[in-house]
Amino acid sequence: MSKSSDVVEIKPITSAHVNEVAEFLHIRLNARIAAAEWAAAITPSWAVAQPNHGFLLRADGRVVGAYLAFYSEREIGGQPERFCNLAAWCVLDEYRALGLRLLNALLEQKGYHFTDLSPSGNVIALNARLKFSHLDVTTALVPNLPWPLWSRQVRVISEPQKIADTLRGHDLAIYRDHACAAAARHVVVVDSGRPCYVIFRRVRRKNLPLFASILYVSDRELFGRVAKYVFRHLLLRHRIPITLAELRVVGARPTPSIMLKSPRPKMYRSASLRPDQIDYLYSELTCVAW
Numbered sequence: 001m002s003k004s005s006d007v008v009e010i011k012p013i014t015s016a017h018v019n020e021v022a023e024f025l026h027i028r029l030n031a032r033i034a035a036a037e038w039a040a041a042i043t044p045s046w047a048v049a050q051p052n053h054g055f056l057l058r059a060d061g062r063v064v065g066a067y068l069a070f071y072s073e074r075e076i077g078g079q080p081e082r083f084c085n086l087a088a089w090c091v092l093d094e095y096r097a098l099g100l101r102l103l104n105a106l107l108e109q110k111g112y113h114f115t116d117l118s119p120s121g122n123v124i125a126l127n128a129r130l131k132f133s134h135l136d137v138t139t140a141l142v143p144n145l146p147w148p149l150w151s152r153q154v155r156v157i158s159e160p161q162k163i164a165d166t167l168r169g170h171d172l173a174i175y176r177d178h179a180c181a182a183a184a185r186h187v188v189v190v191d192s193g194r195p196c197y198v199i200f201r202r203v204r205r206k207n208l209p210l211f212a213s214i215l216y217v218s219d220r221e222l223f224g225r226v227a228k229y230v231f232r233h234l235l236l237r238h239r240i241p242i243t244l245a246e247l248r249v250v251g252a253r254p255t256p257s258i259m260l261k262s263p264r265p266k267m268y269r270s271a272s273l274r275p276d277q278i279d280y281l282y283s284e285l286t287c288v289a290w
Helices: 015-028 035-042 093-098 100-107 122-129 160-166 169-178 220-236
Strands: 008-012 054-059 062-076 079-091 113-116 139-143 154-157 185-191 194-205 208-217 242-246 267-269
Touching: 008 100, 015 035, 015 054, 015 062, 015 079, 054 093, 054 100, 062 093, 062 100, 079 093, 079 100, 093 100, 122 267, 154 160, 154 220, 160 169, 160 185, 169 194, 185 220, 194 220, 208 220, 220 242
Parallel strands: 079 113, 208 242
Antiparallel strands: 008 054, 054 062, 062 079, 113 267, 139 242, 154 185, 185 194, 194 208
16 A cells, blocks of 8 residues: 555656656566667657656655556548557556556546557456456467468568558558557568558567567458468568467468467457457557567
8 A cells, every 4th residue: 555644646647757657667567678668669659649648656756656558540430539548557566556546547538449458467357347348369379480482473571661662541651650669560461463561569478579469461361362471571580480360450360370278368448439440550569569
């Protein structure tokens, strides 16, 4: 519990607080991410009118808790929709009883759809009580093999300028918004002039950085035909031996693969959007390379 003599304040995280919040998260949450990297991640790489970067708790002049948030505005079904992605949440043990105030402050903001794409522990049950729903995270574990592939019709593009020159319209806008996002990695496979844009991130399981997680696929039907080019690229270019492929992201189950028994949950809360209208872009998954 917090000390009775402490006066604990809850404040929106503004640009003036970014460095001290970043130092707090480096020390208290994930030391693998340097304070400067946290600071860079807190400000997203896309343009958006955001009310804050989340909320913090301050006691005795120091940060004792923080809950980051990433905001975006997306067009869905021809309508603008505002999102708040709930990201890193960390509160010192002696102030944990007050940590719920951070979540309440975020959820009290009107006019947003909320996503929580890395809930863990007690947060999952808490979210459920707050009317968050689970996304279907059925996931295939795919070995990235050095497939002996060759075709005059297929090109694999990973150079930033060539990606920008290849993509058009909606996907080009997504690429420009995420090109500088710390955790997002990009590859485009072109088959007979038709591009499939893939965004992935490197992830850890059991503290081993041996996995890629696919966050976005622009053309699921085409991905089914060129997936082995992507998996080979992840192995040979990035030295990543295994890919985690959620079926809601990639479409059909890749071959060969095995299905994970307990994939990590992802949740959202919205009064109007369907699960298939929720994706993993414009979120901590693209911004924070934990």
